[in-house]
Amino acid sequence: MRYWYCPRDDRIRPMKRSADGRCDICLQDCVQIRVKHSIHGYIMYALDIVAAIMIVLYLAHYQFDADFASFVRAVNEVAYIGAMFALIFVSFIFSGLDMVRMQAEALRIGREGRDGT
Numbered sequence: 313m314r315y316w317y318c319p320r321d322d323r324i325r326p327m328k329r330s331a332d333g334r335c336d337i338c339l340q341d342c343v344q345i346r347v348k349h350s351i352h353g354y355i356m357y358a359l360d361i362v363a364a365i366m367i368v369l370y371l372a373h374y375q376f377d378a379d380f381a382s383f384v385r386a387v388n389e390v391a392y393i394g395a396m397f398a399l400i401f402v403s404f405i406f407s408g409l410d411m412v413r414m415q416a417e418a419l420r421i422g423r424e425g426r427d428g429t
């Protein structure tokens with residue numbers, strides 16, 4: 313994940329493809345900062361993948377009556393849907409944790425760079 317850091321405003325903002333390296337407040341050039349995803353980010357991806365597989369199996373069974381998804385019938389439908397939404401919900405929480413941590417990290421790196429020059 314990439315961010316722009318404005319040394320003058322001491323602000324972090326996510327890097328978007330359309331935006332250039334200018335600060336949207338003071339128009340000064342910003343510093344580019346790269347931060348890796350935390351473990352929360354990878355858990356989020358894993359949960360999303362599991363949820364996606366569950367959705368595919370659900371549709372395969374209830375919409376197309378596919379053989380490979382017939383075991384879905386053995387699971388309570390309400391519980392199944394509940395589990396899917398729970399996974400997506402937990403994934404959102406992990407995504408939020410990841411974002412908060414990455415922004416804090418980007419701000420820290422930005423401030424370090426500013427102090428060093």
Ligand SMILES: [Zn+2]
Nearest residue numbers: 318321335338
């Ligand atoms: Zn600025």
